[in-house]
Amino acid sequence: MTEPVLIWGAGAIGGILGAYWARAGVPVLMVDIVPEHVTACATTGLSIEGPVETFTQVVPCVTPEQLQGTYSRIVLAVKAQASEAALEQLKPHLTADGYVLSAQNGLNEHTIARHVGPERTMGAFVNYGADWIGAGRILFGNRGAVVVGEIDNSIRPRTQEMFELLQIFEPDAVLSDDIWAYLWGKLGYGAMLFATALTPDSMTENFADPARGPALMGLAREVMQTAVAEGVDPKPFNGFEPAAFMPGAGDAAALKSLSDLADFNSKTAKTHTGIYRDLAVRKRKTEVDPQVGAVAEIAAKHGIDTPLLRRLVELIHDIEDGRREMSQETFHELTKVLA
Numbered sequence: 217m218t219e220p221v222l223i224w225g226a227g228a229i230g231g232i233l234g235a236y237w238a239r240a241g242v243p244v245l246m247v248d249i250v251p252e253h254v255t256a257c258a259t260t261g262l263s264i265e266g267p268v269e270t271f272t273q274v275v276p277c278v279t280p281e282q283l284q285g286t287y288s289r290i291v292l293a294v295k296a297q298a299s300e301a302a303l304e305q306l307k308p309h310l311t312a313d314g315y316v317l318s319a320q321n322g323l324n325e326h327t328i329a330r331h332v333g334p335e336r337t338m339g340a341f342v343n344y345g346a347d348w349i350g351a352g353r354i355l356f357g358n359r360g361a362v363v364v365g366e367i368d369n370s371i372r373p374r375t376q377e378m379f380e381l382l383q384i385f386e387p388d389a390v391l392s393d394d395i396w397a398y399l400w401g402k403l404g405y406g407a408m409l410f411a412t413a414l415t416p417d418s419m420t421e422n423f424a425d426p427a428r429g430p431a432l433m434g435l436a437r438e439v440m441q442t443a444v445a446e447g448v449d450p451k452p453f454n455g456f457e458p459a460a461f462m463p464g465a466g467d468a469a470a471l472k473s474l475s476d477l478a479d480f481n482s483k484t485a486k487t488h489t490g491i492y493r494d495l496a497v498r499k500r501k502t503e504v505d506p507q508v509g510a511v512a513e514i515a516a517k518h519g520i521d522t523p524l525l526r527r528l529v530e531l532i533h534d535i536e537d538g539r540r541e542m543s544q545e546t547f548h549e550l551t552k553v554l555a
Contacts, residue, residue, distance in 0.1 A: 222287040228346035230293030256352025288314035296506035341398035345486035357486025361453040365395030401450035404439040413491040423478035431550035436461040445518035
């Protein structure tokens, strides 16, 4: 393996993958749009910090304008709303027989397939906790589920190769013949995570609060109903149990899943979501439209009403645009939808 794996986006997800692969001797080249981060990674090194492991690794890194050559394996690890622009830039650097792996949240595999073709698209699900905390610094808060699979549910030599690469970073990684099941599971969990970012409270505080339970359960139920309509059977992971939020499931199982999620998130150094950091720390737009908004649009095509998802999108936009503050009162605008 002499050709570098190209990682487009050296932030929380891509940066950790790049550091682990480079340390293991896998040829890696990262691409990022933040010049000071690029310089730090390539010179003094990328520092992985936190309770999982602490080390510093020099990783070759360039800006998009500096990138040259073509690559057969490209890992896309940018925010969902940046996918279109990133794909336009990376397309000339993808070999004819190469592929793009989505190491993102949401259904970005559809976007990638539109740009480079479904045959050159591979899916991945990641749930480990990480934050970009500054140039050359990433917090690795906790391990979590990592799954890879083809979007046509096949298993190919290239899938096996990427699976083995991911095992370098996460020994318990999973090679799946149903990646969509995991992606839709993450969408259900993700909708609840967006709701936690309506408050300054930690993920655990949100999941453990009985008053917030009904709205959190309602969000997951809307996503699971949509997944069923799409013909998907979502898979469980890290405390999120899709079956607990399926049509007809009672509150007991859903409450148990919320409790499990509170417990899982209580054991990480990453106490708040990346969504919270986008709003409160980095003061930038979130992924709410390509994640939560996209599910609401898919649901509408099936004739499914998703009032909680739609209201969540509005509330996140209100915070982004300065019309609302993060607070429990803002969260309970969701509770009012249930009433």
